[in-house]
Amino acid sequence: MKTVVITGSARGFGLCQARKFKELGCNVVISDVNEENLKKAAAELETIGPSATKVVSTLCDVTDCAALQALWDLAKTTFGQVDIWVNNAGVNSPDKPVYELTEKEIGFLLDIDLKGAIYGSKIAFAGMKEQGFGQIYNVEGYGSNDAMMTGLTLYGTAKRAVTYFTRSLAKESAELTGGKVCVCRLTPGIMITDFIKTANGGATKIDLPEKTKKVYNILGDYPETIVDYAVPRMLANTKNDARVMWLTNARAFGRFMTAGFKKRDFFA
Ligand SMILES: NC(=O)c1ccc[n+]([C@@H]2O[C@H](COP(=O)([O-])OP(=O)(O)OC[C@H]3O[C@@H](n4cnc5c(N)ncnc54)[C@H](O)[C@@H]3O)[C@@H](O)[C@H]2O)c1
Numbered sequence: 001m002k003t004v005v006i007t008g009s010a011r012g013f014g015l016c017q018a019r020k021f022k023e024l025g026c027n028v029v030i031s032d033v034n035e036e037n038l039k040k041a042a043a044e045l046e047t048i049g050p051s052a053t054k055v056v057s058t059l060c061d062v063t064d065c066a067a068l069q070a071l072w073d074l075a076k077t078t079f080g081q082v083d084i085w086v087n088n089a090g091v092n093s094p095d096k097p098v099y100e101l102t103e104k105e106i107g108f109l110l111d112i113d114l115k116g117a118i119y120g121s122k123i124a125f126a127g128m129k130e131q132g133f134g135q136i137y138n139v140e141g142y143g144s145n146d147a148m149m150t151g152l153t154l155y156g157t158a159k160r161a162v163t164y165f166t167r168s169l170a171k172e173s174a175e176l177t178g179g180k181v182c183v184c185r186l187t188p189g190i191m192i193t194d195f196i197k198t199a200n201g202g203a204t205k206i207d208l209p210e211k212t213k214k215v216y217n218i219l220g221d222y223p224e225t226i227v228d229y230a231v232p233r234m235l236a237n238t239k240n241d242a243r244v245m246w247l248t249n250a251r252a253f254g255r256f257m258t259a260g261f262k263k264r265d266f267f268a
C-alpha cells in the first residue's frame with residue numbers, strides 16, 4: 001500500500017488530492033497550519049476508501065524546516081515508507097502592483113510558496129534517497145510558464161522559481177539517485193478554491209475583476225475534477241522530471257472554442 005504526504009491539505013486542492021489518493025487505496029498523511037480545518041479533513045478522510053487505508057494528520061507550517069522534518073518522520077515511522085510527497089501548501093498574493101506590497105506581504109508569500117517548496121523537497125529528497133525510491137511533486141501555478149500580469153508578479157515569481165527549482169532538482173536526482181527519486185511537477189491550471197478569493201493567509205479579501213471571472217469561468221475547474229485526472233497519473237508515474245498537467249494548451253484552446261455555447265458560472 002502506498003503512502004502519500006501532502007502539505008497544506010486541510011482544504012482545497014490538497015484535501016481533494018488526499019481524498020482521491022485514499023479512495024484509490026493509499027494511506028494519507030495530511031498537514032496544515034489550520035488546526036480546525038485539519039481536524040474536519042481528517043474526520044472526513046477516515047470515512048473514505050478501502051478500510052485498510054489510514055489517515056494521519058498533523059500540524060505543519062511549511063516555513064519551518066524542523067516541522068517538515070517531523071512530518072517526514074511521522075509518515076515514515078507510521079507507515080514505514082513515503083511513496084509520494086506533495087509540496088502543495090501555497091498562498092495567493094494580494095491583488096496589488098509590486099510597489100504597493102509591504103515587506104511583510106512579500107516575505108509571507110515567498111516563505112510559503114517558494115521556500116516552503118524548497119524545504120519540503122530537501123527533506124523528502126533526503127528521506128527518499130535513503131529509502132531508495134519515491135516521488136516528490138511541486139505544484140506549479142500562474143507564472144510557471146512565464147505568464148505575467150499586474151497583481152500576480154510576486155506569486156508568479158515564486159511559481160516560476162518553483163518550476164526552475166523542481167527541474168534542477170530532478171537533474172540532481174538523475175545524477176545522485178539514477179532517477180530513483182522522481183522529482184516532478186503537478187500543474188493544475190486554474191482552480192475554483194478559496195485561494196482565489198483571499199491573500200495573506202485569509203487576512204486580505206480579493207475582489208476578482210469581471211474580466212478575471214470571465215477567464216476563470218472558461219478555464220477554471222473545481223479541484224475535484226483535476227484530481228480525478230491527476231492522481232491516477234501520479235500513482236502510475238515512474239519517470240523523474242515528469243509533469244502531470246491538467247490545463248494543457250489543447251484543453252485551453254478547446255475551452256475557448258466552446259465557451260460561446262457551454263456557459264459556466266462559478267461565481268453566481
Ligand atoms: N487555486 C488556483 O487557482 C491555483 C492554481 C494553480 C496552482 N495553485 C496552487 O495549488 C496549491 C493549493 O492551492 P488551493 O487552491 O488549494 O489553495 P487553498 O488556499 O484552498 O489551500 C491552501 C492550504 O494551504 C494551507 N497553508 C497556508 N499556509 C501554510 C503554511 N505556511 N504551511 C502549511 N500549510 C499552509 C492553508 O491553510 C490551506 O489549507 C497552492 O500551491 C497554489 O499555489 C492554485
